[in-house]
Amino acid sequence: MPDLGKYAVSVLSAYGATFVLLACLVIWTIWRARRVARRLAEAELDMTNQRKRPRG
Amino acid sequence: MSLWEYANPARFMVLSARIVPVSGGLAALCLVVGLVWGFFLTPDDYRQGSTVKIIYLHVPAAMLAINAWVMMLVASLIWLIRRHHVSALAARAAGPVGIVMTLIALVTGAFWGQPMWGTWWAWDPRLTSFLILFLFYLGYIALWAAIEDPDTAADLTSILCLVGSVFAVLSRYAVNFWNQGLHQGASLSLDKEKNVADVFYFPLLVCIAGFVLLFVTLVLVRTQTEIRARRLHALNLRARMG
Known part of the structure; x- marks a missing residue:
């Protein structure tokens, strides 16, 4: 760890805030991508099943 | 093959699925190398001390905050002129990434400015125009969320994007226009005298590459998600209509 001297709090806070914001963005992006992909797969499966079902 | 063929959602999905693992991996590599190099292996600045290490976060985030809006502007113009849905969805996808970059630039700037x-x-031209850009990002994201019809939402957000571009340009050139305030001029310059010293410059370039690749990766993944969400919306509507 480098000696950050009297500015240690400022530097480490800047790095900490950036990592938190970037991590939230990446996690939110991946979580939403998976959720939407799963819902779409379920909806497409439902539609396929409805088409296969005999009418009347 | 024409560039416009990638405006086809199916082609876009195939191409972006190939790009994302590569761009994501390179982003992680560049960020780790650039930040470790900058944080652990560069000296303190003779005037700014160790706060100079904030440059590896602040400058790439600020560059992307502006350039994300420029990318949204180009995508919005393509939507308005050629009505390609993928371009409108790509602009929507870039909004949240851009606002996070703007927030990082503002927060790291505050931590750098205080000491x-x-x-x-301070109500300095560059800081103020960046704050207004942040508010435009908020408005852009809120407008997309507020309008149910996707084509109307794309039209109105595209117009908002055109208006907000004035502040994206201002936040880049505010220092040159007004030549006053606390904020220094650009850190990167083709003029060697004005550019940061080489010892800071090279790790900064690696960090910028990492941020750009991260932006590309996130926008591609989010655009894929928006395309899927629109298809899901269409399927739900069809199911409701019987």
């Missing part, structure tokens, strides 16, 4: 200027915030 150097003696204040967290």
